[in-house]
Amino acid sequence: MPSKYSLLKESWNMILMYALALIMIFVLTFHLLLVSPLTGKTFDQVLTYSYVLHNLTYYRIVFGLLLYAAVIHGLNGLRVVLIEWLHVKRFQWIINIIIVILMAVLLAVGTYTLIAI
Amino acid sequence: MKVRIRRFDGQKEWWQDYEVDAKPSDTVLDILNRIREKHDHTLAFRQSCQMGSCGSCGMVINGLPALACQTRISELKTESIRLEPLYNYKVIKDLVVDLTDFVNKHRSVKPWMIRKNPQELEEAPMEFKVTPDQNLTFVQFDYCIMCGLCLAACPTVAIDPLFLGPQALAQAYRYIADPRDEGFEERIEILDDSHGVWRCHFAGACSYVCPKGVDPAKAIQYLKKEVLKYRLLHKKKVSVKPAELIQKPPPANAPKPPPFDFKIEGGE
Amino acid sequence: MEKEKEEKRYKSGLLRSLWPYKFNLERYTYTLHRITGVILILYLIAHVFEIYHIALGPVAWQQTMALLSSLGIWEKIGLWIIAGSALYHGANGLRLILNEAFGMLLGKPVLPEYPYTPTSLSRNQKIAIYTIVVIVVALWIWAGIYLLWGLGII
């Protein structure tokens, strides 16, 4: 039953998901490598302030990309799970609104963190 | 053979056990008929063709949706049979489920031949020219007997009743893949919706339980590819044209019936 | 958000949707994909707020680190599960993209032939899934060792 509530067609949403997924494959691997044994440090050394600060400042662009890709892809996935599980036809826009607000908050905090350091 | 059936008479539900003699070559439907005729006349279940081509007797046998008329006892390899109505449907009585929702979803994806010029569907001097390979691109999905097992197995249908369901999507793809059909633009609005084709996450359970090998999971993934191709590349599908009329006199050695004994009007 | 009143459907609901017993391999991957996805997004929300503390200076960072290590062994096990989820979700996601967007690993439409083993769930798909499982489990064990004993075997 076609729903007239979805502003843009679902396929654009999925194209976005696929694109971000492909981006994240590279960027997330890079991020995991930074905290992996390949860096020669044990896990506790990896979490030190200086090392984390150095990474974030040095690879600011990469982590920015990872932040946006992960948040948008992840929350979109959460939206899919929610509209499937709650399947509320009339109140579907509420779910969309909540997801968008959450996305805005996370992106704001993340972007601030990246800019501030 | 011990048979445990999920009963429901409109108000209360309960498990009922029967003890029936059964030959290994019997099918579950034979057992059910034997129970109804010998033990309990109130048992309600659907049946019609008894050869697996009409789709009435879909039910859950030992936890898996299957057709009762073609599941042989020897295949089940268990001492007892557990029969339940199909998952994800409203139960009306015993093993009979309500298919109105299933049927409406099928209808909502416009599963019929659509041509730009509807006159071509009204009268047919000649058939469309479809080679055997073109025929092969869609005929697999035309084997669907509408038994409803795939919706019983699908995880998305289990949580989202608004989801169109593997059957409707596979039938939409059957007509989209048909070289004679030109209705893709009309159908994409319905399919490309928040409860349409994108709610399928390829769990493949529909193809696993399909008794006719229709493989709806494959149809839906191809359908997704078509939708993406349409959105991104805006590719137009080219459909076949009707064959041209052949006016050739019959060959000389054509077999002939004996001459008429009476004069008939309009006889060549 | 009140749910529309719809009649009770027989054994439908979240548990039935995620319970793949007796079904095919791909249905197991569906359940895992969904569970790992939810784990990752919840962790992501926490992770963004956690890393936010780096901007408040080293003292705030030490406090968050202390707060985390107060969980003791559970912090490491939690991170290990999240690492596993990321590995699996990524690998399986790639397979799904190959299936859905590029129509690969599915097999051509064929005339159904008895006994009907659907081509979309047959050889190619199984090979893809088993390779994913092997790679993911290997990396996951490696991450586990790295996290839990800190030996850092490169």
Next chain:
Amino acid sequence: METLDYDVAIVGTGLAGLRTAIEVLRRDKGRLGLRVAVISKLYLMRSHSVSAEGGTSAVLYPEEGDSFELMAWDTIKGSDFLADQDAVWRFVHLATQEIRLIERWGVPWNRRDDGRIEQRWFGGLSFPRATYAQDKTGFFEMRALYDTLLKYENWDRFDENFVTSIVIENNEFKGFTAIDLKTGNFRYFRAKAGVIATGGAGQLYRITSMAASSTGDGYGLAYNAGLPLKDMEFVQFHPTGLVPRGILITEAARGEGAYLINKDGERFMKKYAPSKMELAPRDIVSRAIMKEIMEGRGIYDDNSGLYHVWLDMRHLGKEKIEERLPFIREIGLKYLGIDIVDQPLPIRPTVHYNMGGIHVDIDGKVLNANGSPVKGLWAAGEAACVSIHGSNRLGSNGTNECLVYGYIVGNDVYNYIEKERPALPNPSQNILLAEEDRIFGKILGKESGGEDVYQIKDELKDTMEKYVHVYRTGSDLEKAVIKIKELKERYKYIKLSDKSRIFNYNLEHALELGFMLDIAEVIARGALLRTESRGAHARLDYPNRDDANWLKHTIALKGAEGPLFSYIPVKITMWKPVARVY
């Protein structure tokens, strides 16, 4: 009691029912705003037509040697000259357009390499004109018709409504009464025009290729409404039915070259039909198999206790079987674990078609006792007997009769309503109340009596299987008539143990049993009176065809204590009867 008003009410949604509904809606295109009710006792896509396997014959290639006369000749010769030849002549002309029209609606016919429709050999045809789609032709046609019907708007579907009677008053059709199985309440469909398309009555016999729903309701409805039934004694036995259950192994298997071999491995068909061999018409092949079995050359199957012969397809090769007979291979593997690529199939004649039916004229209008049409009532498909099949139907002539007569009846209904503009009938209420009381009071509510519906049904099936089978004798038929009369007596004392209203299959089976007993009596007595052998009706005591005094149709009317028989001449307009040799 619910009253539902419609312009057209169609009972039975097989090929004929769906095709009629589409034709009415197609002709209407919103001009008159006709509202059609499509009523079926099953769900809409479950009718027995989905099991039709073989093919649909039509003249598609006149330039390659086929012709209308040839198809008409095959049909008439196949019918042992009992078919009305004017109806056959009209039928063969319309079949071609039907095949191409439903191809436009989506039927995936098998194709030649150049894209044209493929045709193959079939029993009794002198040109390969059986159009087919794999070996599930009926199923694909049903799907195309069902999908096309969904395209239209002003029709309503009444799934699982069991029609109990036709309301007819002073020769005018007033509607159908039915029970809605889902809720159990009683419904009266008030309609200006009614079409009966309910198919055959194979369930009278123990071994039949027909669905559990083919209980001859249409025949029973017409018979109990005082309408005549024609040629009911001609029951077609399809030669190749799988042994334990009678599942149909399509004639296309023999069309592709399968052999029938008996115990000694001999292709016995050359003794019975020297030129056509396995591709002779169905009655000849069925009689040949039964004769082989009676003369001890059949093979005993201990699992089901029946004698059978072998259908051998091993020489066709796996590739051809998969491309042309995939469903036959599936049935063999699924039900017997036999792969037809390397093992022959055990087969035995199985009840497949009822040539007889409701007495209708060439336009499908139902005729009453004195031969004039009932106002507003039509019948189409296997339920009707226009008699284009006469005493034996050719293979692949069944599905196209449903399509052609769906087209003819659909047009006739539309023209009737457009021309006559009939008002909605209003029958006298006591007919409806009497019907409601008969069902819910006398049958459902009855506490007395102790007979069991299924017990009587089993005995009826055994009687028909034993006495009214391929080879019939006077004494056997006598026993059958007596036994059926006794069963009808016991039917008066049946008691239902399921008193619920929702999906009361016990009640439905009791009503079906009522129809089955009437029809069985008509078949048995009709066969007893027809003292000759013609087409599917083979009498051992009267072995040869007697055109002098038996070239006529049997008309059966419901009498006080059993059917009353009269006979009407056959319309011979093309060929005089000649000896029938293949």
